[in-house]
Amino acid sequence: MTKEEIILWQKIEAFQLDEPDAGFKFSARLARENGWSLNYTYRVIAEYKKFLFMCCVSESGVTPSDPVDQAWHLHLTFTRSYWIDLCKNTIEKEIHHNPTKGGAQEAEKFDKYYTSSQTLYTDKFGTVPPEDIWHNNQRRFTDIDFQRVNTGRYWLIKKPKVSVAGITLLMLLIACAIFIQAADDYGAPLLMLGVVIAVAIGVYKWESDPNKGKGNNHRGGSGCSTAGCGGDFGSSHHGGHHGGHDGGHSGDGGHSGCGSGCSSSGCSGCGSGCGSD
Numbered sequence: 001m002t003k004e005e006i007i008l009w010q011k012i013e014a015f016q017l018d019e020p021d022a023g024f025k026f027s028a029r030l031a032r033e034n035g036w037s038l039n040y041t042y043r044v045i046a047e048y049k050k051f052l053f054m055c056c057v058s059e060s061g062v063t064p065s066d067p068v069d070q071a072w073h074l075h076l077t078f079t080r081s082y083w084i085d086l087c088k089n090t091i092e093k094e095i096h097h098n099p100t101k102g103g104a105q106e107a108e109k110f111d112k113y114y115t116s117s118q119t120l121y122t123d124k125f126g127t128v129p130p131e132d133i134w135h136n137n138q139r140r141f142t143d144i145d146f147q148r149v150n151t152g153r154y155w156l157i158k159k160p161k162v163s164v165a166g167i168t169l170l171m172l173l174i175a176c177a178i179f180i181q182a183a184d185d186y187g188a189p190l191l192m193l194g195v196v197i198a199v200a201i202g203v204y205k206w207e208s209d210p211n212k213g214k215g216n217n218h219r220g221g222s223g224c225s226t227a228g229c230g231g232d233f234g235s236s237h238h239g240g241h242h243g244g245h246d247g248g249h250s251g252d253g254g255h256s257g258c259g260s261g262c263s264s265s266g267c268s269g270c271g272s273g274c275g276s277d
Helices: 003-014 026-034 038-057 066-077 079-091 104-125 137-142 164-182 187-208
Strands: 093-099 222-228
Touching: 003 038, 003 079, 026 038, 026 066, 038 066, 038 079, 038 093, 038 104, 066 079, 066 093, 079 093, 104 137
Parallel strands: none
Antiparallel strands: 093 222
């Protein structure tokens, strides 16, 4: 890091997301909403701060891991903490959340950003990102079928991990066994066995393909864009639920979506003293 970057990182690292006098702290909320242990949550928050630093120093664009993105999403709802305490008073930059617009071009862009984020991480912090928080590219952009579930009303049972290859081979072996029992000669069973082997090889190659699951299912990207503070912090930036949560291009230096947040007079919950659980 340069001297300026070290000073910036020290400011971000010292930034506190948990208010000392809060009965329900940011970390506790983040842990509850994601079903994480507090220890894992504290580690995610530490990685979120590193991501914020990378947003400030990246010359192109960066994309967070999914756990880091969840911390970012939640922090955006703490509008005063995010836009005033962090962006205006700590880093003196606006960091906007830019979710993917969808499509192959966006998928490729965020995949590259995620790769460059991990490279920048190693370059600036001298270590590789922790794998249990910064998952690989394939998992980052395909393991995204999340829904908000009331755990007080529903039981959550983990699905057994059964691969497509395993199910396919099991069905083919059963069919092959039935076919062999019904056959009068060895020609047909050998042919059936050959088909089983060919299908097994094909399914194995498909499951081993690093690009499997991309394309239309590659929908989970988001990135950041930054802009200098100056005197631009008006009520439209920090008055809403996700102020500045827009679909602009990551990494550009302009005010992408600066006016897209809620104004203080136009949103429910924007006034002082309002909040939500």
